[in-house]
Amino acid sequence: MATISTLETPPARQDGFVLPAALIAGMPAHTGSRKGAENASGGAPDATPICNASTGAVIGWQEHAGAALVDEAVRAAHTTLASWRATAPAARGARLKKIAELIDANRARLAALQMQVSGKPPLEADIDVSDAAATFHYYADLCLDAQAFAPEALALPDDTVTGERFYEAVGVAALIVPWNFPMVTTAWKIAPALASGCTVVLKPSELTSPVEHLLAEIINEAGVPAGVVNLVNGGGEVGALLTAHPLVDKISFTGSTASGKKVMQTAAQDMKRVTLELGGKSALIVRADADVERAVTLAVGGAFTNAGQMCSATARILVHDDVYRKFMAAFETAVRAIVVGPPHSTNVAMGPLVCAAQRARVQSLVEQGVQAGASVAFSGSVDQACADGFFMAPVVVAEPPADNLLWTDEVFGPVACVKSFRTDEEAIALANDTRYGLVATVVTADREAARRYQTQLRAGLVWINTPQLIFPQICWGGLGLSGIGRELGMAGLRSYQELRHALAAVG
Ligand code: NAD
Helix, strand or coil, rough: CCCCCCCCCCCCCCCCCECCCCEECCCCCHHHHHHHHHHCCCCCCCCCEEEECCCCCCCEEEECCHHHHHHHHHHHHHHHHHHHHCHHHHHHHHHHHHHHHHHCCHHHHHHHHHHHHCCHHHHHHHHHHHHHHHHHHHHCCCHCCHHHHCCCEEEECCCCCCEEEEEEEEEEEECCEEEEEEEHHHHHHHHHHHHHHHEEECCCCCHHHHHHHHHHHHHHHHCCCCCCCECCCCCCCHHHHHHHCCCEEEEEEEEEHHHHHHHHHHHHHHHHHEEEECCCCCEECCCCCCCCHHHHHHHHHHHHHHHCCCCCCCEEEEEEEHHHHHHHHHCCCCCCCCCCCCCCCCCEEEEECHHHHHHHHHHHHHHHHHHCEEEEEEEEECHHHCCCCCCCCEEEEECCCCCCCCHCCCCCCCCCEEEECCHHHHHHHHHHCCCCCCEEEEEECHHHHHHHHHHHCCEEEEEEEECCCCCCCEEEECHHHHHHHCEEHHHHHHCCEEEEEEEEECC
């Protein structure tokens, strides 16, 4: 991959740095100058601004790739595939280990960039860096695990044959990520893809691509051979070009359910393998026996971390009647105390939304929800000093009608709804009354009850009395409209491998 240092040495253009349209093996960083008519969808922008979410200021630009650059990137990955796939897993793991170490070494730079483009508070930005590093460490170690790669002999009911099960890298993987945890979702894809022996073309979100450009620089510095990791910039139209490319074998997509459906339709043309990590509308359940203080802490974290821009946001909070008043009083105090502000403001707990359009979208959903009968119980506040950034106060809606869009639809912003319940059956029915199924949280002192919830809630991951902990050893993924497949863990590796078998005659 061509190295870039666009963030330190920006080429002159309007204001700030310019990210090249593509980073492709052995080639100079591409500008979007060859885009023009090559872009199949036409009308797509040549370049888009990158903003500081806390100030609204344009800090740089990213050029967008066109069809020709997407094609070059996929061909580079295809050309390098055979040699990377043939590289011993341990040697691939050594590169991953180096990436993990370099992420740690560049912690301050990566976190600063996250804070700049997304406005994340320092703690959240730092957690993102730790998560990315941990993911590369995990898959580096897995590369040394013989079971992950060595053929397995099969016990068969016929002694005239022997059988083996083995795994092989799927091929060229197109990796498409959103803007809410750019470094994290990217690490969750690149690390297992490279561990498996796949080569990749990454398309970051058009809103947060500087983070991935820095990550690409780190991957290059770690000695990953040219052509193994390639990057193309752009929006949905560039993602669509990438997913439609005939030399792409596997698509791993994280984003909205609406986009995921389009990706799946495109993938169907060539039977490309897909992993889809999509939206959510998850529940947090507070039983009557819950520690209410802990429940409030988990509710605040589940609904307002990353300004609620989380697929895993537990924005439907279900509280048992017996503790409802106590919970609401403490929740109101906690929400009003949330300091909303730029990353370096004192005691900041919540940053801005990612861009003006996202804030307008969330505010419009709140207005529509209220017009349709929901009422805001209380909200937080945003300091006047934040007027130029994309800030929004946290909002809590109480007892929305069951068909209100704030209760049914993914808002992807700092908006939580609270409803009361009387029985576990009612809570489970309310929690499961959605076509999504990503995560759930249960707060209870009763282990047996927790186990019942764990099995009866339709969710890929259930947290019991814990914040939203995620480890590379635990698989991530949802049911229903929340997607298909699992990331992280051994399943994350297997999702970049084809399962194959061989039978051989004895003698
Ligand atoms: P989005 O679907 O608009 O975009 C996601 C990515 O897909 C971007 O890079 C975008 O450019 C690209 N894209 C858009 N249309 C495409 C198409 N037709 N073909 C190929 N690529 C296309 O989503 P977003 O607004 O960036 O992110 C928010 C959504 O992501 C939310 O719905 C959230 O729940 C979801 N998300 C899910 C997870 C998860 O793990 N389940 C994690 C983070 C975010």
